[in-house]
Amino acid sequence: MSLIAVTEVRKRFGANEVLKGINLDVAPGEVIAIIGKSGSGKSTLLRCINGLETIDEGSIMVAGAQLADDELHLRALRLKVGMIFQGFNLFPHLSAGRNVMLSPMVVKKISAKEAEAEARARLAQVGLEHKFDAYPDELSGGQQQRVAIARALAMRPLALLCDEITSALDPELVNEVLQVVGKLAEEGMTLLMVTHEMRFAREVCDRVVFMHQGRVHEIGPPDIVFESPKTLELRQFLGMT
Amino acid sequence: MSPFTTWDIVRNLLLATQWTVLLSLIAFAGGAVVALAALLARTSRNRWARRGTVFYIELFQGTPLLMQLFLFFFGLSLLGLNVPPWLAAAVALILWTGAFLAEIWRGCVEAIPRGQWEASASLAQSYFEQMRYVILPQALRIAVPPTVGFSVQVVKATALTSIIGFVELSKASTMITNATFQPFVVYGFAALIYFALCWPLSKSSQLLERKLNVAHRRH
Numbered sequence: 001m002s003l004i005a006v007t008e009v010r011k012r013f014g015a016n017e018v019l020k021g022i023n024l025d026v027a028p029g030e031v032i033a034i035i036g037k038s039g040s041g042k043s044t045l046l047r048c049i050n051g052l053e054t055i056d057e058g059s060i061m062v063a064g065a066q067l068a069d070d071e072l073h074l075r076a077l078r079l080k081v082g083m084i085f086q087g088f089n090l091f092p093h094l095s096a097g098r099n100v101m102l103s104p105m106v107v108k109k110i111s112a113k114e115a116e117a118e119a120r121a122r123l124a125q126v127g128l129e130h131k132f133d134a135y136p137d138e139l140s141g142g143q144q145q146r147v148a149i150a151r152a153l154a155m156r157p158l159a160l161l162c163d164e165i166t167s168a169l170d171p172e173l174v175n176e177v178l179q180v181v182g183k184l185a186e187e188g189m190t191l192l193m194v195t196h197e198m199r200f201a202r203e204v205c206d207r208v209v210f211m212h213q214g215r216v217h218e219i220g221p222p223d224i225v226f227e228s229p230k231t232l233e234l235r236q237f238l239g240m241t
Numbered sequence: 242m243s244p245f246t247t248w249d250i251v252r253n254l255l256l257a258t259q260w261t262v263l264l265s266l267i268a269f270a271g272g273a274v275v276a277l278a279a280l281l282a283r284t285s286r287n288r289w290a291r292r293g294t295v296f297y298i299e300l301f302q303g304t305p306l307l308m309q310l311f312l313f314f315f316g317l318s319l320l321g322l323n324v325p326p327w328l329a330a331a332v333a334l335i336l337w338t339g340a341f342l343a344e345i346w347r348g349c350v351e352a353i354p355r356g357q358w359e360a361s362a363s364l365a366q367s368y369f370e371q372m373r374y375v376i377l378p379q380a381l382r383i384a385v386p387p388t389v390g391f392s393v394q395v396v397k398a399t400a401l402t403s404i405i406g407f408v409e410l411s412k413a414s415t416m417i418t419n420a421t422f423q424p425f426v427v428y429g430f431a432a433l434i435y436f437a438l439c440w441p442l443s444k445s446s447q448l449l450e451r452k453l454n455v456a457h458r459r460h
Contacts, residue, residue, distance in 0.1 A: 050363055071286075071367055078365040089360035093378050103364035106374055148360075155364060 003028045003159055003190055004049065004081070009058035011044055018044050020214040021058070026159070031191045033201035033222075036211035037237060042194045045211070046161045049192070050081050063158050079107075082152030086164040088144040090136040096123065096147045097132035100154045107155070115154075122150035126180050142173030146180055153184075160184070162193035198238075202226055210234045245421045254430050257413030262438070264399045264409055267331050269392055272338025279343035284350060285368065294343070301340035307401055309333045314405040330402035338395050345391060349384040350376055386450035393439045393446075400435075410434060 002025035011019035018041045026032055034042040047053045049060055051067055051074045060067040065077040090099050100119035104110050110118075123129045126146035136144055145165055152160060162181065166174045178200050185191055185204050195201055201208055201222060208225040210218040212233045218225060229235045279297065282290040301309065314329035353376050361371040403412035414431040418424045 052359055052362065074362075075365050075367065078363055083359075083363035085356060085360060087356050089354075089356035091357065091360070091375055091379075093382075102374055103361075103366060106370045107365045107367075151364070 002026055003030075003063055004192065005059075005061045006045070006049065007059045007061075009045070009048060009060060010056050011041075011048060011053060012056050018214050019048070019055075022214075022216060024209065024216065024219075026190060026192060028158070028190055029188045030207065031185045031189075031205045032193070032207050032209060033205040034192065034194045034209045034211060035196070035198070035201065035237070036217075040211040041214045042209075042211045043163055046083075046163050046192065046194055049161055050078050050083050052083075075107075079155065080157060081159045081161060082155055082157035083161040083163065084145070084148050084152055084165045086168050088136070088141070088148050088168070090144055090147055090151070092136050095133050095135055096128065096139065096150075099136070099147055100151045103151070104154050118154050119150070122154045123147070125153065126150045127176075140173060141169045142176045145169065145177045149177075149180055149184075159190035159192060162191060162195070164194050164196065166195070166197060198226070210237065212237075245417075245423075247426065250417055250421060250423070250427055251430055253417055254410065254413060254427070254434060257408060257410045258434050258438075260407070261396070261399050261409040261411075264327075264330060264334065264402065264407070265392070265396045265438075268334035268338045268395050268399065271331070271335035272342055272395070275335060275339030276342035276346060279339060280346050280350065281369075281372065283343060283347055284372075297336075298340045298343055301337050302344070306333065306337050306398055307404065309337060310401060310405050326402070326405045326407040329405055330399075330407045334395070334398060334402070337398065338391075341391060341394070342388065345387050346380065346384055349380040349387075352383055353379050382453060386446050386453065389442060389449060390446035393442045396438050396442070397435065 004024070004026040006022055006024040009019055009022040010017065022041075022045055024045075034045065036042045044053060048055050048067070049062065051069075054069050055067065062077055062080045065080050066073060067077055068074070090096075091102065094102065097116065097119050100122055101112070101115040104115045104118060105112060120129055120132060123132060126149050128143060128146055128150065131139060131143060131147070136147070139147065148165075149160075165181070166177050169177065174197070178197065181191065181193070182200070182204050193201075205222050207219060208222045209216055210225060210229075210233075212231075218229060218231055218234050225234070226238065229238060229240065279294045283294040283298075285291065310329060310333045313333045314324060314326065317324045317329070357375055357379070358371060361375040366375070399409055400411040402409060403415065406412070408416070410431055414427050418427045421427065
């Protein structure tokens, strides 16, 4: 039984069809990397899965929650799947700890005390328990992204969507974020990530999805996708021709 | 010579000033409540709420405040409702202030990066939770200088209510002039009083703007 089921999803921006019938099933605990050129639709696919974009055709299910364009369905869906963004998107007016505490308190209505304990635990998980009271602008990019991960984890999602989460980071900060993600993968978190970190994708992922012009062009275990790509487009993308 | 001393004039002008101040406060406080409701409706997902609010805002921004005062004062009495000048003045000014503040604040809400909406949405927050805990606290900071700046307009706008017979500073000036025949002295003092009310407001708006801009730290 798959945790995330994407079935025949089509998405248009005006006349431009960016997703042309995507099918993808993600099993619980599976770690999947989505690779492809910019404009191939990989970020859009990710954003559709938690309803940041609407879809024109097809269906998306996450653990029994169906994507639909009303607040009740969206809320149910987003309680199952968290998202981490390229630009971190921490709330600048709240401390790191408060960033993590906010949604459990207002959405799940848990008490401030419980939320604080949860926030401290999640910040410890990403190695930032000592930054509880720091504001986002006092943190490095890598630290901000780790707080964003802690914030998503505090909602206890079944799966995490990572949208190029290291692309806005200075090279020396990339590893601290990847380490955290790698640890989550080891612990059995279901991860769906759009990434340009090929080495990381190869080491950590169970499957790699190569998207090209709005379609899933190739899919398979990393050693097969990276070692013996079947199509010309993937070989070109990997720089093998 | 005139039986009125300068002190008589000033004293009576100051007495009338309290009504200008009171009316300004009512217009501003009431207008803020209306503006907040309009802002939420204007940015909500409901199409009809958005359209209705746009209609309200364009109507009150696109007609002279004087016409709005006339319509509330004379228009409602045509319908058989006896509206005293203070009520017509308060209602018209509240709705007028609300229409302008709603647009000022909408600009501030739209200045908040889209990523803030997306991050809070992905954390399963509803529209009101996003507004209440993420967007408005940040928008408020940018909204303070233009809001205080606009309060100057509200104070000056209260002068128009003299035309429907509400006795505030301007109306009192006219009445005192009619008794003393010293228009230059009377209106001169009235202008000074308006200036004394407005100048600190516009000055503090400038100061707040500089302070909130220089301090790039947002907490």
